[in-house]
Amino acid sequence: MRLTFTVNDRDETVDDVWEGESLLYVLRERVGLPGSKNACEQGECGSCTVYLDGLPVCSCLVAAGQAEGRRVRTVEGLADGDRLDPVQEAFAECGAVQCGFCTPGLLVQAHDLIDRVPRPSDAEIREALAGNLCRCTGYEKILDAVRLAAARKAAR
């Protein structure tokens, strides 16, 4: 089937999509956006998180056909050209990235949280990121990064 959708504000048309293909596969293998990671392919780890019509979803669980006519925003689309989003800057500055496999999903989820709750409490950060697993950092630096990003966005 043919899939037509918008990815990071660009119109994309992908041909010969198999009905069983996931949105994650299409993004990584057909659209050339490998930022979203495939770690579990079962909706357990959150590393494939993207926005679908403005809401974070696990793209490994979304059939590509469900994205027809819809808007997808990936971790690559968080930056404004060469200018990183504050949440991306904060993750780098706080040492919240080690192997980086979890990072794209955490960035999208944290970006969404700060948009909805400009100054989130620690409990709200933990709840928002509860579906995103990280095997490397112990989470403290991730919390630091979200706090820093929220403070910087609030000060803008």
Ligand code: FES
């Ligand atoms: S790869 Fe999608 S939730 Fe783990």
Ligand code: FES
């Ligand atoms: S930095 Fe390695 S899984 Fe999170």
